[in-house]
Each structure stands twice: as structure tokens, then as C-alpha cells.
Amino acid sequence: MFPTRAAHVHVLVPVKRAIDYAVKIRIAAGNKGVDTSVKHSMPTDDDQNPFDEIAVEEAVRLREKDKSLVESITAFTVGPAKSVDTLRTALAMGADSAIHVQVADDAVVEPLAVAQAIKKVIERDGKTDLVILGKQAIDDDSGSTGGTLAGLLGWGQGQFASKLEVSKDGKVAVTREIDGGLEKVESKLPFVLTTDLRLNEPRYASLPNIMKAKKKKIETLKPEDLGLDFTPRLETISVTEPPARQGGGKVESVQELVSKLKEAGLV
Template identity: 75%
Template structure:
């Protein structure tokens, strides 16, 4: 009886260039979006996804044969891919878009599917690890839509991930009141939660090496994609300013004010 050969894994990690988490968001002058002329960086949840792909290779050795970082966006999105390469990804794919174009989650899922469909043979992608959401639009829908389009199993909000040699995948996910452990088989889509890991900082030697790693540049038409938005943003506004509180002399006065406000 022949021994069972290990299932080799090619991982794809979508990474989004988004407004840096530390930037104070301002509404754009046209009132239909936010000011994007600010510092950008990799979406933090995607950074966790890149880290987990690298840790999976470190734990499993040659079981993980490649890690590819994919980004969709203008020319500056290549910097986000370089960050992933400096962390430890092997290659990158950049699907270019004109500056200012907003690519909706369903279009992102279609694009990732096209990239997976064109991979073949020993380079066939069979595991996608992506952030559960992007901090700019908070849609949290790309991973689920991608799994549905591909017909793959999925594990969302992952706080722990492991893959066995036979291709079985185990995901521990956070749910209300506890943890849920699910199992499936490759191919598979995983979306990462905050507590999955803490991303590493890229070292200077790895940053230098990343400059020599290959990034394949594609246009939407190369993959038969159309990023024309299906939705229109009517208006964007800041939340109302907080109003200062008032002082009360005693509990009775407080209760009276709460009753007057209909809160009791």
C-alpha cells in the first residue's frame, strides 16, 4: 500500500491599500466620500492574513509551496504588495485601476476568482486567506462571496487556523459567547479576525529582497473584468457633534430628567 502523499498548498492573500488606521477621517468637499489625499497602508486585517500564511509555512515547512499577494487598485497599490513581499510572501499580482475608482466587494470577489481560475497545475491556488473586512468600507463580504462563487468551503472570523497534510483544514472562529471549531477540506477560503496573530515588522534585509521579487501587473480587460460600480454613494456626512452634559444636584433630579427624556 502506497503512503498518502502530502497535499501541497498554494496560498493567495488579497491585500487592500486603505486609509491608514491612525488617520483622522474627513469628509470630501463634494460630500460623496472621504478625503483620500492622506496616508495609506495595508488594511490591518489583510496584514493579519499575510502573517498567518507565513506562519502556516513556518509550521508546515514544504507543505506550503507558494504565497501570492494580490492587490487591486492604482499604481500605489504596488507598495502594499511590496509590504506583503517584505513580510515573506513570494510573488505579487497587481490588477490596476484608474486613480479614484472604487472597486466594490463583488467586483473584488470576481477578480480573485479569475486569478484562481487561471492558476493551474502545481501552481493551482487552493487556499485563500483574507481579512474579514476592510477598515475603510467595513463591508466584510468579499470572503463569503468568493467562497460562494468558487463553491469552496469557508471559515470566517478565524482566531486559529491549521492545515493537515491530507488537506484537512481546521478553523476556530469566534462566535457570540464562545468559540466554534469547524473542519473542511481544501480548497478553502478563510477570513481572519484580530486575535488570530500579531503581524511581524518587515526587517531591512527582507525589504531589500522584496524589491527583487516579481509582481505581475494585469489590466481588468486581461481578465475580462469590469469594475464599473453598481452602487452610487448619495452623500457622506460626519456624525453629529457631541453635546456637553449637564450637572444634577441629587438622584431625584437625575431621575426626573430621565423621565422627562422618556428614558425611564
């Protein structure tokens, strides 16, 4: 178990390199996945997976609100060599340092493996109080890493947050939207938070900060450095495109419409 912590919070922000939402997805040769040679990105800019960048923005805003509260912000990712670009974006936005668990370009890394890697880094460093990550990635829409991580750590969690409050005495208040209104939950640090779109609007990294990000430290690890094996537990049998949409037809009367619906077995 991890003790309750207060001021001088150390924040870890996991981010993911994902295929740009505006790119037309193509099935890769072998029908086992999608073509990953297309344009990738990290969150919002209108053409990126928004949730991770919202997480980085929230961590930076926490520090800007009270510099005595947040001691450090560390970005984290699991991905191929090119994922360093995603980390550089987080560093340019305001993260202090980054950790990259590097895998092969064609590696399949399941959410459980990512959560286990985050847990190992937290246990190794022994200082993380707050993990802020996107509620899901726009490539697989799994939405399970945050909850899995909280379960592995035994920490409190707040899912799909639209508002976050952290006080110096280690208390955390999270507001989230539910059917018919808002729900507010309270807990204590250490804590895992997943972000919703309404939490904030991420900033654009300025050119000076982009240049400074190139000098910030990125630690590169391999799964075995953390004592982990990322071999997938699930096997993808096949990936296929959805069937092409059929054109509609016109009918002259309600009777004709009913007749066609009966022919199609819809009524």
C-alpha cells in the same frame, strides 16, 4: 468544481491599501466620499489595518512549519498605483510574488468586484488551493469579500479564524471564537479563510527582506484583462460627518434628572 488538493499548497493572500486608522477622516469635496490623499497603509504596525497582515503572516507561518506543505505564496490587491506599496509589504514579509489589478485613484471598487477579480485570477492560474484574507478592512468594515468569494468558487470557508491547521492530505481545521466558547470546523482544500485578530501577531519585515521584496515579481493587470467591469452597482448619495457631541449638564437631585429626561422625551 475544483478537485480536492493536498501537499504543495499554493496560497493566495488578498490585501488592501486602507487609510491609516490613526488619521482623522475628512469628507471629500462633493460629499460623495472621504479624502483619500491622507496617509495609507496595509495592516498592523499599530497604525495599519491589521487583518490583511495577519493573513500574510499566517501563510508564511504555514510554510515555516512545514516547507514541503506550502509551494508558493502570492499576494493580491485591487487598487490604485500606490497599492504597490501594500504588495511590497506583503513580499517583504515572505510572499513570493504579487498580482496588482490596477484601477484609477478615485475608483470605487465594491467587495463583489474584488471577489470576482480574485475568482478570475484563481481560474486563470489554476493552482490556488487556499485563500487567506482579512475578515474585513478598517476603511469600510464590509466584511463580505471572503464569504462572497467562497460562494462564487463553491469552496469551503472558515470565517473569523483564531487558529488554522492544514494537513498534507488536504484537510483543513479552523477554530473560531463564538459567544460562550470556541467552534471548530473541518473541511478540505480548496478553502477560503478569513482571519481574526487572535490568529497570530504579524512580524516586522527586516531590512534585508524589504530590499529583497523590491526584486520580487509583481504582475500588473487591468479589470478588462480579466474580463471584468468594476462599475459600482451602488451609488453613494452623500457622506456626512456625525453630529458634534453635546456637552453634558449637572443636576442637583433625582427629581431634576427625571424632569430633564421627560423634557427630552427620554422617559
